[in-house]
Amino acid sequence: MxxxxxxxxxxxxxxxxxxxxxxxxxxxxxxxxxxxxxxxxxxxxxxxxxxxxxxxxxxxxxxxxxxxxxxxxxxxxxxxxxxxxxAKSAVFKLRVAEKYNLDAFKKHILENLTTDDFFGGSKYFDDFTELNKLGSELAKEFSERHKELFGIKNRN
Structure with missing residues (x-):
């Protein structure tokens, strides 16, 4: 080299x-x-x-x-x-984006999440493991996006 x-x-x-x-x-x-x-x-x-x-x-x-x-x-x-x-899951990509400070990529992933990303099928257990590795702030953003996609209102 x-x-x-x-x-x-x-x-x-x-x-x-x-x-x-x-x-x-x-x-x-x-x-x-x-x-x-x-x-x-x-x-x-x-x-x-x-x-x-x-x-x-x-x-x-x-x-x-x-x-x-x-x-x-x-x-x-x-x-x-x-x-x-x-073909890696959106949750994997989010974790990697967070870990390596890829803020624009993280934003892109969050904005483009779909309901399919929350029903991982065969990737469910992998996604569950990846979710546990997210930082608290990103986990909150992920949860908010979930609520937004599924029409869940915040309780006040």
């Missing part, structure tokens, strides 16, 4: 390779990331124009690394994939 290419895509790598405290052969520790090595390899491949396609299994891991290493172009590709190509 070309360090100039990495530096061109990321402030993190620019500082690592060319910053004040740059070392000739820096080592990068990737902790607390499941399957870090394959996800990092996929992350790098995603940066190239003739890149590998994203898939539902890798997108969150790649997004996590892109966020950590300040690779906005890769983050944007992940968001585009989630928005247009992923």
């Amino acid at each position: 070309n360090k100039y290419l990495l530096a061109a895509h990321s402030e993190f790598f620019e500082e690592l390779f060319f910053g004040e405290n740059a070392q000739p052969k820096p080592k990068i520790q990737i902790e607390n990331v499941t399957d870090a090595v394959p996800h990092f390899e996929r992350l790098i491949a995603t940066m190239y124009p003739q890149n590998k396609e994203l898939d539902a299994e890798c997108v969150e891991g790649i997004l996590e690394l892109a966020d950590r290493f300040l690779l906005d172009s890769v983050k944007n590709r992940c968001v585009q994939f989630l928005a247009k190509s992923s």
Whole structure:
């Protein structure tokens, strides 16, 4: 991998390779990331124009690394994939949008929720798990959208 290419895509790598405290052969520790090595390899491949396609299994891991290493172009590709190509549930997408501070994507998901998103069918248990991972503010927004879609009035 070309360090100039990495530096061109990321402030993190620019500082690592060319910053004040740059070392000739820096080592990068990737902790607390499941399957870090394959996800990092996929992350790098995603940066190239003739890149590998994203898939539902890798997108969150790649997004996590892109966020950590300040690779906005890769983050944007992940968001585009989630928005247009992923069969992941809206609740999953909301959680990911919240976790990685993708506010515009989060707003888009909330605005485009439909009644079908609240009856997950085969994804019900996955959605239930994802709902429990939402922050309290986002869970409240999700609940408000549910009430709006189903015509439920707030009790005063």
